[in-house]
Amino acid sequence: MNETLHIIANRRSQRVYADKPISEAEKEAILHYALRAPTAGNMMLYSILEVSDPAKKKRLVTTCDNQPFIAKAPLVLMFMADMQRWYDYYAHCKVPDLCRENRVDFVKPREADLLLANCDALIAAQNAVIAAESLGIGSCYIGDIVENIEIHREMFQLPAYVFPTIMVCFGHYKDSQRGRPVSSRFDKKYICFENTYRRLEPAEFTDMFSERDQKDCHGKNYLRNAVNFGQHNYLRKTGSSFSDEMRRSVKVALKSWGGE
Numbered sequence: 001m002n003e004t005l006h007i008i009a010n011r012r013s014q015r016v017y018a019d020k021p022i023s024e025a026e027k028e029a030i031l032h033y034a035l036r037a038p039t040a041g042n043m044m045l046y047s048i049l050e051v052s053d054p055a056k057k058k059r060l061v062t063t064c065d066n067q068p069f070i071a072k073a074p075l076v077l078m079f080m081a082d083m084q085r086w087y088d089y090y091a092h093c094k095v096p097d098l099c100r101e102n103r104v105d106f107v108k109p110r111e112a113d114l115l116l117a118n119c120d121a122l123i124a125a126q127n128a129v130i131a132a133e134s135l136g137i138g139s140c141y142i143g144d145i146v147e148n149i150e151i152h153r154e155m156f157q158l159p160a161y162v163f164p165t166i167m168v169c170f171g172h173y174k175d176s177q178r179g180r181p182v183s184s185r186f187d188k189k190y191i192c193f194e195n196t197y198r199r200l201e202p203a204e205f206t207d208m209f210s211e212r213d214q215k216d217c218h219g220k221n222y223l224r225n226a227v228n229f230g231q232h233n234y235l236r237k238t239g240s241s242f243s244d245e246m247r248r249s250v251k252v253a254l255k256s257w258g259g260e
């Protein structure tokens with residue numbers, strides 16, 4: 001195994017950090033390698049915003065579903081899908097005038113642009129995560145940044161065509177956190193296919209989830225009146241109040257990208 005594969009294989013989400021700041025040189029390196037990520041059409045359809053203001057970090061604890069470690073992370077970066085910069089540039093270049101002369105519509109950002117820009121933002125984020133890991137700096141994604149879009153827009157003065165795709169907390173490993181076992185993954189045969197997609201059979205679900213069920217729930221400690229792991233996970237994640245808030249918030253955000 002080479003060093004890159006070793007880093008990928010041993011990374012795990014870090015939610016506690018050593019009491020040690022991330023140096024300017026380390027931050028510069030994380031950002032530098034984030035910006036080297038592949039990007040659709042080499043357009044860099046994303047922006048990275050560092051949240052250094054302690055008051056803003058504290059606010060994010062609550063707006064991102066009550067996750068106190070956000071306020072304690074030495075470095076917090078938001079990776080945002082960004083079509084605003086290109087549309088401002090197009091306006092600067094008088095592209096709408098050109099379109100009028102050519103009798104074609106000037107196309108505003110739509111849902112597809114948001115999806116593409118989200119891809120860009122996420123790929124840059126993962127480059128940052130791996131670069132940080134190679135420097136001995138752990139990290140944890142915060143998906144809940146897509147919640148409370150109205151508050152986040154105001155907090156960070158986000159224009160209409162900027163969407164906070166993902167946030168990442170970074171910090172040096174605590175000694176006690178080093179060498180912790182990595183979390184499990186589903187078996188490759190249920191995730192990777194060749195040429196055609198295949199929906200899974202009932203027996204395959206039993207096998208696929210048996211380890212997760214044992215590890216997370218000891219095969220029985222389910223939430224409320226759930227009687228199996230699927231019901232438990234639905235209550236915990238997909239059907240939970242934070243998922244409801246994500247759906248509401250993203251729907252609002254989609255509207256300003258020209259969606260229904």
Ligand SMILES: Cc1cc2nc3c(=O)[nH]c(=O)nc-3n(C[C@H](O)[C@H](O)[C@H](O)COP(=O)(O)O)c2cc1C
Nearest residue numbers: 011012013014015067140141142143144166182183
């Ligand atoms: C898109 C995305 C959103 C996530 N959001 C959160 C989050 O809000 N809070 C958190 O503690 N972890 C979050 N995580 C981390 C996952 O919980 C973690 O990656 C998963 O449990 C697997 O563990 P590992 O990263 O240690 O392998 C997120 C990860 C991803 C990829």
